[in-house]
Amino acid sequence: MAKLKNLDAPAKVKNYSDFQNEKGATSLLIARIASYVFLVFVTVMCLFSFYLLIINSTRSNAELQSGFSLLPREHFFENFGNAMKKTTFFLPQGLLNSLIIAAATSILTVYFSAMTAYGIFVYDFRGRKLADKFILLVMMIPTQVSAVGFVQLINQFKLVNTYWPLIIPAIAAPATYFYMKQYIEGALPLEVVEAARVDGSNEFRTFNTICLPMLKPALAVQMIFAFVGSWNNFFTPALVISKAELMTVPIMISIINSDLHSQAGDLGKLYMYIFISIVPVVIVYMFLSKFIIKGVTLGSVKG
């Protein structure tokens, strides 16, 4: 109930200008307090899971099995040692594998999405509108729908247990294209392209060295979306990878998790795996988050 009250309050009092008279002063104060309460509530909700994951990584298997606690224990390094031990698979190897795939995927996704959006925005060619409509349309198709044929295709080309089927499809990311297109329309004046031509720059160089840097905020936003998406992806890698030395972290985690159901697993080790797997994405996120906050809004403000 309290939550509902908070939901209403900011919407009621929200206003965009300072043209209001004094009677708004008290209601503004109430709105401000309600907003803070709501924000703190949301923050706690978001950080609680992180807190639990960290706490759990400091507790031993026996402690985790017997019950729950909000207080940390001293088994962090023991769990860390267990997680770093080489079994059928090896966590550092998994981290490296995930990193290679996520880095390649996110770079390809943003580069080629920007390139496609740029091509459709800057050049006037036959089928331009159609190409745009087509991508918007296929954005609606869920990835898994083509999974059956995709698996067959990989088998035919003998690409099972390689990273190609995980990396190459990143070149065509309709949702990222859509975002880039919106952004470019607002942030890239055509005059820039024409000025570059006058200066004798060829089209590729104009795109790579002049226009791409202007899209930095949008690239950063989509880069982190793509990186996190790939880093946490389980469905496709699980269909493609079965060799232990090629496994990504989510596959390893799911294996440890299924061990748990046969009583052979170690919960402490599992939570340590999760903890370690979150660290890289949090670091990447911290580096790029200022772009998320600013960048996402910049395009539309100009547009």
Added chain:
Amino acid sequence: MGKKHKSISYAKWGYIFIIPFFVVYAVCTLVPLFSTFLYSFFDYYTTMDFRTIGPNFVGLQNYIDMFTPDRTGAIDLLNYTGNTLLMWVMGAVPQVLFALVLALIFTGIRLRIKGQGFFKTVIYMPNLIMASAFSMLFFTLFSPVGPVNQVLTQITGGDPFLFFSDIWATRSIIAFINFLMWFGNTTILLMAGIMGIDQSLFEASSIDGATSKQTFFKITLPLLIPIIVYVLVTALIGGLQMYDVPQIMTNGKGGVDMTAQTLVMQLNRMIGGVTKNYGKAGALSAYIFIVTGLLSILVFKVTGNSSGKKKAKKGGK
């Protein structure tokens, strides 16, 4: 004239720039998509001893099987569709509401919220955690010996409540995780939408003496409709793909009487295991494809109409 001539001479660059996207899309998605649909008309599967049966053409048999009621008269496919949509709605409604409120707080200039950067950073963070990690965490939170039950048994003094033996508790927990993972993303999108609205409209309405409520319902909301449509459609597509969370939460078993089994879990059951049934999985894929298309059109129709009306009104003014 001159401008036009210039752009024509550069036309070939347009094709060069978009070719990589289209080639990769055709090879990696379109070809598999069509072969998936093609397999749906064949009897085509692998057995436990790694033999491949088929492909033998069977016409619409896979589709007929899919819609044939089982012994109890229930059609599993429709139940799974219902589960998927239900859990999606249960998560998406609070997701959009929370996101809308947060977006309004962040864009409300008069509110002057301090520490906005921090709050904006934090709300997106749950998305960084793997869906499977979330699922495991909530599984332990709500287990019979978990903290929720520790508190609960102390209050009621009775036996622990078995959340994962309860249909609605299981569904609610799955929906909640989806909500928690995605509301930050939605907030960012809505924020972008609100900041894209022409600020002079708000000033004008304020001068005309509009109340905040009027401003919200007459200006902000109608102009935000296109972004909300985008949010709803992408959320819907994501929702129909719901897989990791219920899969881990129910250990791939679909919960009580399969009431948390989603469409993609079912699809994974057909092609993710040792034996693969490409024919039946193909038919299921085609079904998911059609359902997604129909629901997307529905979202566009419902929300499109209301924004169309608003546009007409604005034009009339």
